[in-house]
Amino acid sequence: MSENKIPYKIYLEEDEMPKAWYNLRADMKNKPAPLLNPGTGKPLTKEELAPIFCEELVNQELDDTTPYIDIPTEIRDFYKMYRPSPLVRAYCLEKKLGTPAKIYYKFEGNNTSGSHKLNSAIAQAYYAKKQGLKGVTTETGAGQWGTALSMACSYFDLDCKVFMVKVSYEQKPFRREVMRTYGASVVPSPSETTEVGKKILAEHPGTTGSLGCAISEAVEVATKSEGYRYVLGSVLNQVLLHQSVIGLETKIALDKYGIKPDMIIGCAGGGSNLGGLIGPFMGEKLRGEADYRIIAVEPASCPSFTRGTYAYDFCDTGMICPLAKMYTLGSSFIPSANHAGGLRFHGMSSTLSQLYHDGYMEATSVEQTSVFEAAEMFARVEGILPAPESSHAIRVAIDEALKCKETGEEKTIVFGLTGTGYFDLVAYQKYNDGEMSDYIPTDEEIAASVAKLPKVE
Numbered sequence: 001m002s003e004n005k006i007p008y009k010i011y012l013e014e015d016e017m018p019k020a021w022y023n024l025r026a027d028m029k030n031k032p033a034p035l036l037n038p039g040t041g042k043p044l045t046k047e048e049l050a051p052i053f054c055e056e057l058v059n060q061e062l063d064d065t066t067p068y069i070d071i072p073t074e075i076r077d078f079y080k081m082y083r084p085s086p087l088v089r090a091y092c093l094e095k096k097l098g099t100p101a102k103i104y105y106k107f108e109g110n111n112t113s114g115s116h117k118l119n120s121a122i123a124q125a126y127y128a129k130k131q132g133l134k135g136v137t138t139e140t141g142a143g144q145w146g147t148a149l150s151m152a153c154s155y156f157d158l159d160c161k162v163f164m165v166k167v168s169y170e171q172k173p174f175r176r177e178v179m180r181t182y183g184a185s186v187v188p189s190p191s192e193t194t195e196v197g198k199k200i201l202a203e204h205p206g207t208t209g210s211l212g213c214a215i216s217e218a219v220e221v222a223t224k225s226e227g228y229r230y231v232l233g234s235v236l237n238q239v240l241l242h243q244s245v246i247g248l249e250t251k252i253a254l255d256k257y258g259i260k261p262d263m264i265i266g267c268a269g270g271g272s273n274l275g276g277l278i279g280p281f282m283g284e285k286l287r288g289e290a291d292y293r294i295i296a297v298e299p300a301s302c303p304s305f306t307r308g309t310y311a312y313d314f315c316d317t318g319m320i321c322p323l324a325k326m327y328t329l330g331s332s333f334i335p336s337a338n339h340a341g342g343l344r345f346h347g348m349s350s351t352l353s354q355l356y357h358d359g360y361m362e363a364t365s366v367e368q369t370s371v372f373e374a375a376e377m378f379a380r381v382e383g384i385l386p387a388p389e390s391s392h393a394i395r396v397a398i399d400e401a402l403k404c405k406e407t408g409e410e411k412t413i414v415f416g417l418t419g420t421g422y423f424d425l426v427a428y429q430k431y432n433d434g435e436m437s438d439y440i441p442t443d444e445e446i447a448a449s450v451a452k453l454p455k456v457e
Helices: 055-062 071-079 089-095 118-130 142-157 164-171 173-181 195-203 211-224 237-256 272-286 352-357 368-382 388-409 424-432 442-450
Strands: 020-022 069-070 088-089 103-108 135-140 159-163 184-188 228-230 265-266 292-298 309-314 325-326 360-367 411-415
Touching: 055 118, 055 237, 055 411, 088 237, 088 352, 089 103, 089 164, 089 352, 089 368, 103 195, 118 142, 118 237, 118 424, 135 142, 142 159, 142 173, 142 360, 159 164, 159 173, 159 292, 164 184, 164 411, 184 211, 184 272, 195 211, 228 237, 228 309, 237 272, 237 352, 237 411, 265 272, 265 368, 272 292, 272 352, 292 388, 325 352, 325 411, 360 388, 368 388, 368 424, 388 411
Parallel strands: 103 411, 135 159, 135 228, 159 184, 265 292, 265 411, 292 360
Antiparallel strands: 020 069, 088 103, 309 325
């Protein structure tokens, strides 16, 4: 198709919005390793997971054979408020870079929560309500997940308790207030309100917290409160399932205009955005129908893919959650207080870890100052202030486009713009004032944490 017939923004019709989530695991020859009970070392059963997660979410978590799972009508009706989301050609960025590459981004920030997190939050809240629960507990890093979940719980009249990583709680007070506006209670983590929080504070006095700490507190409260369950915004298979709407819509839009990407780039923290974006493309790759270069981008301060160990580990710092086989820096690893709070998790999705281990995707890490340099360039030419997490993908998309400029190759690049950065202005202020630094953990720091990995036969 002639390039001038491709619109600047590709919007899908309502009837083109996915009617089912895509379960990437169904096409994986090597399935992700099962979650293990830390006490017995055996795969967790549905009965063991039921006190932690909603019943239907447990079914989705354990299902690695059903390729498509229908999206309930109530969830699809909610999606219609902001989906399908646009796929945008970054013409201005291409011109700025002087590259022959064609750059597209899938924009997930066009909803009140400001990010892709709402795709799974509304699904998890729906299943909690359907089960007749009183409420849910969760953790949040930068606050996008907590914001999305508070919105979803408000919609279904559920109580929402959020443990927010302490450094983000302090850096992002307005994100916190949005959660409270939607009715959620927000506690800085680690806190004195839980037994595991008290233990972490005793062992790490003055700590700025981590997602691993916040997960421990949220799980403790959920399992000790009648009528509550724990919900998670990333890492788990069920979350990647819900986020598959991102990749499904992206592929439908590209196919509509006969566009085939050469590479797909996403930021990687726990894996929700990346897994959702690459899902259907990876499925084609696994089935031998097409090939793509798929790149995960993580912060150099928390490099679980690029410097982690592929092993079973606790998903939380308090060591009360199930064991997951993943690329990990060790559950005791406390990342530096960088401004991409949503990427400050010590491990990576088991699904993505297996794919990376099998060589179906690659990973790279980037430093914080270079990420914000890319973010500001993007904001100035494309008119959207990107979230720090998304800006990791922007950084590598720019780098790949500049390589095309050197070689003269006209490659097509697609990346995920997971959300907006309007609640991250303290971070932008630090960058603009020249006060932002880059912290990269030493080999010794990582080795000390990895040495504490649980022994699994």
